Amino acid sequence: MSVYEPEAPPRLGWQMAKRFALGGILIVALSATAVATAVLLEVHDAVNIIQRESVPIPGVQSVLNDVAPGEPQTILVLGSDRRYGEGKDVPVRSDTIIVVRLDPDKGATAIMSLPRDLKVEIPGVGTDKINAAYAAGGPKLTVRTVRELLGIRINHVINVNFGGFRRAVNRIGCVYADIDRRYFNDNDPPTASAEGYATIDLKPGYQRLCGRGALDYVRFRHLDNDFVRASRQQEFLRQAKDQIGLGKVFGDRKQLLRIFGRYTQTDIAQRNDAAILRLIRLAYDSSKNPLTEIQFPAQLDGDFVDISIPALQRTVDRFIDVRGEPKKDASAKLKPKKVRRKSKLAPGLVLRKQQGEDHVLDIDTKLPRSLPVYFPKAILSRGGYDRDSPRSYTIRDRNRNRYKAYRIVLAQGDDGQYYGVQGTTWRAAPILDNPSDQIRMRKRTYQRYFDGRKIRMIAWKTPTAAYWVSNTLTRNLTNRQMMDIARSLQRIGQ
Numbered sequence: 001m002s003v004y005e006p007e008a009p010p011r012l013g014w015q016m017a018k019r020f021a022l023g024g025i026l027i028v029a030l031s032a033t034a035v036a037t038a039v040l041l042e043v044h045d046a047v048n049i050i051q052r053e054s055v056p057i058p059g060v061q062s063v064l065n066d067v068a069p070g071e072p073q074t075i076l077v078l079g080s081d082r083r084y085g086e087g088k089d090v091p092v093r094s095d096t097i098i099v100v101r102l103d104p105d106k107g108a109t110a111i112m113s114l115p116r117d118l119k120v121e122i123p124g125v126g127t128d129k130i131n132a133a134y135a136a137g138g139p140k141l142t143v144r145t146v147r148e149l150l151g152i153r154i155n156h157v158i159n160v161n162f163g164g165f166r167r168a169v170n171r172i173g174c175v176y177a178d179i180d181r182r183y184f185n186d187n188d189p190p191t192a193s194a195e196g197y198a199t200i201d202l203k204p205g206y207q208r209l210c211g212r213g214a215l216d217y218v219r220f221r222h223l224d225n226d227f228v229r230a231s232r233q234q235e236f237l238r239q240a241k242d243q244i245g246l247g248k249v250f251g252d253r254k255q256l257l258r259i260f261g262r263y264t265q266t267d268i269a270q271r272n273d274a275a276i277l278r279l280i281r282l283a284y285d286s287s288k289n290p291l292t293e294i295q296f297p298a299q300l301d302g303d304f305v306d307i308s309i310p311a312l313q314r315t316v317d318r319f320i321d322v323r324g325e326p327k328k329d330a331s332a333k334l335k336p337k338k339v340r341r342k343s344k345l346a347p348g349l350v351l352r353k354q355q356g357e358d359h360v361l362d363i364d365t366k367l368p369r370s371l372p373v374y375f376p377k378a379i380l381s382r383g384g385y386d387r388d389s390p391r392s393y394t395i396r397d398r399n400r401n402r403y404k405a406y407r408i409v410l411a412q413g414d415d416g417q418y419y420g421v422q423g424t425t426w427r428a429a430p431i432l433d434n435p436s437d438q439i440r441m442r443k444r445t446y447q448r449y450f451d452g453r454k455i456r457m458i459a460w461k462t463p464t465a466a467y468w469v470s471n472t473l474t475r476n477l478t479n480r481q482m483m484d485i486a487r488s489l490q491r492i493g494q
Contacts, residue, residue, distance in 0.1 A: 055265050056265065056267075057138070057139045057140065057157065057159060057265045057266070057267060058138075058140070059140050060139050060140045060143065060157055060267050061267055062140075063140055063143045063144050063147070063154075064143065064154055064155060064156065064157065064267060065147075065153035065154060065155055066155075067153070067155045072101060072102060072103035072105075072106075072282075073101075073102050073155040073156065073279060073282055074099060074100070074101050074102075074152060074153060074154055074155050074156075075099070075100045075101075075102070075154075075155065075156045075157070075158060076097070076098070076099055076100075076139075076142070076143055076146055076154050076156070076157045076158070077096070077097075077098040077099075077100060077157075077158045077160065078096065078097060078098075078134065078139055078142060078157065078158070078159045078160070079096035079098075079159075079160050079161070096113065096116070097113065097114040097116065097130060097131065097142065097146065098111060098112070098113050098114075099111070099112045099113075099114070099146065099150070099152075099154075099319070101319060101320070101322070102282050102283060103322075104282070104289065106289075106321070106322050106323055107289055107323055108289050108290055108291070108292040108322050108323060109289050109290070109291050109292065110292055110294055110319050110320075110322035111234075111291055111292065111293050111294065112293070112294040112296060112315070112319050113230055113293075113296065114130060114146065114149075114296060115130070115296060115298055115305040116129065116130065116131040117129045117130075117131070117303065117304055117305045118130040118149075118298065118304070118305045118306070118307070119301075119304040119305065119306050120133075120145055120149050121145075121148070121149075122136060122141065122145050123141065123144050123145065123148065124136075124137075124141075125137075125141075129303075129304065130142075130145060130146075130149070133145040139157050139159050139265070142157075143157055149312075150312075150316050150319075151316065152316065152319075152320065156266065156267055156268055156279070157266065157267055158264055158265075158266045158268075159264060159265040159266065160264045161264075162215065164264060165211075165214075165215055166211035166212060166214075166215050167211065169209070169210060169211045169214045169215075169240075170210055170211040172240075172244055173398065174208050174209060174210040174211075174214070175208070175209050175214060175236065175239060175240045175243060176206065176207065176208050176209075176239065176243060176429070176430050176431065177206070177207065177208075177209050177214075177217070177235075177236055177239050177240075178206050178235075178239065178422070178431055178457075178470055179202060179203070179204050179205055179206070179207060179217070180204065180232075180409070180418045180419070180420060180470065180472070180473060181204050181386060181388065181409050181418040181420075182201075182202065182203050182204050182386075182388040182409075183200050183201075183202040183216070183217060183220050184200060184201050184202070185198070185199055185200050185220075185222045186199050186201070198216055198219060198220075199216075200216040200217070200220060202216065202217055203388070203391055203393070204386075204388060204389065204391055204407045204409050204420065205391055205393060205395075205405060205406070205407035205422065206395060206405065206407070206422055206424065206429060206431060207393075207395055208395070208396070209236075214236070217232070217236065218232060218233045218236050220232070223415070223416070224415055224416030228415070228416035228417065228473055228474060231473040231474045232473050234293050235473055237291065238291060239430075239431065241291060242430065242433065242434070243430050292322050292452075294315065294318050294319045294322065295315070296315055297311050297315065336437075336438035336439055336440040336445045336446075337437070337438070337439055337440065345378055345484050346478060346480035346481045346483075346484045347478075347480075348380055348381055348382070348478075348481060349378045349379065349380060349381065349481055349484055349485070350378070350379065350380075350381045351377055351378055351488075352377070352378075352379050353377045353490075355379075355385070356375040356376060356377060356379070357375065357492050357493075359375065359385050359389070359390060359408070360373045360375045360390050360406075360408065360492065361492065362390075363390050363391075363392040363406050364492055366392050367392055367404055367406060368404055368425075370404070370425055370464040370465060371404045371405075371406070371423055371424070371425050371464070371465050372462075372465070372491050373390075373406060373423065373491065373492065374421070374423060374467055374489040374490060374491055375408060375421065375489065375490070375491075375492070376408070376410075376421055376469070376485050376488050376489055377488035377489075377490055378484050378485050378487075378488035379410055379485070380410065380412060380413065380419075380477070380481070382411075382412065382413030383410055383411035383412050383413040383417075384410065384411060385408070385409070385410055385411075386409035386410060386411055386418065388409060389407065389408050389409035389410070389420070390406055390407060390408045390409070391406060391407045391409075392404070392405070392406045393405055393406070393407075395424060395426060397426065397428075397429075403424055403425045403426035404424065404425045405422070405423065405424035405425070405426070406422070406423050406424075407420055407421070407422050407423075408420055408421040408422075412472050412476050412477070414476065416473070417472040417473065417474065417476055418472060418473075419469070419470055419471055419472050419476075419477055419485075420469070420470050421467065421468070421469055421470075421485075421489065422467065422468050422470065423465055423466070423467045424465060424466055424467075425464060425465050425466075426466065427461055427464075427465065427466045429466065431457075431468070432447065432459055432466060432468070434449075435447035435448060435449055435459070436448050436449055436450040437450075441483070441486075441487050442487055444460050445460060446458050446459065446460045446483075446486055447459045447460065451475060453479075454471070454475040454479065455471060455475075455477075455479045455482045455483070456470070456471045456475055457469065457470050457471065458482055458483065458486040460486070467489065469482060469485050469486045469489070
């Protein structure tokens with residue numbers, strides 16, 4: 001038996017969400033919720049659209065819990081290749097099981113993914129993987145199973161398929177995402193190792209992803225594991241949420257609601273107007289808070305994933321009692337705090353200046369003077385430079401303005417774990433919005449971006465360009481390592 005021990009705090013979590021796009025499910029569901037929040041005075045029209053387009057879930061209301069006005073609500077989000085009850089010969093198992101808790105008083109919206117291979121007791125079935133509940137009894141039995149497992153009340157259920165994800169991403173104008181490495185599989189010729197995996201050829205670097213490409217990215221499951229996939233999906237969701245403006249959602253509300261209705265099954269449209277309005281108001285208040293992922297610590301044991309009763313209770317407590325970060329005075333970000341440089345590199349780092357110079361020499365001659373190439377003098381002792389690195393390319397903003405960019409990719413040493421350095425002349429890239437704080441090191445002002453207590457990215461700007469260091473998807477690099485790598489960035493010959 002092997003035990004996964006994440007370093008990150010609860011907000012960073014990892015979960016198993018095999019095959020289905022966690023980010024896609026929540027984008028569809030929460031985009032539709034955001035639509036409704038923008039049209040409180042048009043609630044009847046919004047509900048009518050969903051009722052016309054959506055297919056009800058048989059008998060699900062009998063296993064859902066009612067909620068008093070003003071109380072938090074918990075939503076179960078399920079994802080699979082097709083809707084439950086479409087009449088296919090082969091039973092469908094839920095590829096993703098996500099629990100979302102809306103509670104504005106906590107200052108954060110809690111999200112927790114349950115491993116699809118989690119060993120549970122399914123009512124009327126017995127011991128099996130949790131996703132078998134969907135095959136045996138659809139969303140209704142899945143609600144009962146999750147409710148008994150976690151010991152919490154489930155107020156609503158949303159069942160989503162892939163089609164909604166692709167269309168929703170396209171409808172919101174696509175998403176700029178920070179791609180950590182190259183994702184490639186062509187199934188040509190078909191091999192045992194690649195059989196059953198979708199074709200994809202996505203190169204590393206910050207770029208715009210639309211429906212099909214975004215779906216391929218978040219669903220990618222070749223040569224990595226469920227922990228990395230879940231984190232990749234959550235990272236895509238975070239970046240998408242940061243880029244979706246209320247004005248865009250409001251202006252396209254009817255079409256987004258139609259997408260939501262056509263590609264989901266939900267109990268929401270079957271509720272009375274008062275219950276729907278309570279949920280809409282709650283979603284509106286919660287939409288102002290950040291998404292906080294609660295990790296589900298599990299043990300890999302053969303074909304199953306297991307969790308002890310004490311660990312399960314602690315996880316549920318964190319989910320219920322999630323807290324957002326205290327709001328900081330905006331003016332405080334304008335005053336970078338000085339950080340004293342430590343005399344030694346963080347444990348796990350080594351100096352590899354010559355190797356770094358040799359690695360970026362070719363792209364340095366191809367990029368314009370406005371984008372000088374900075375490379376990390378300090379890198380992890382494990383792993384090393386990836387074979388698909390470095391990459392130089394052009395990126396366009398939503399107004400079709402062109403910017404030069406490059407990406408350096410380094411392997412962290414574990415399967416599917418990569419960190420990297422990005423440079424671009426796009427100094428106003430969306431990923432650079434809303435830093436957590438600013439610090440002063442080596443005559444540079446760095447913007448730091450945190451997930452809980454872990455640094456996910458460190459950025460700095462010159463008069464003509466912006467640069468950043470990205471942590472691995474599961475935040476495997478320590479804060480000291482991230483800061484020392486950022487501090488070591490330098491140009492060739494310096």
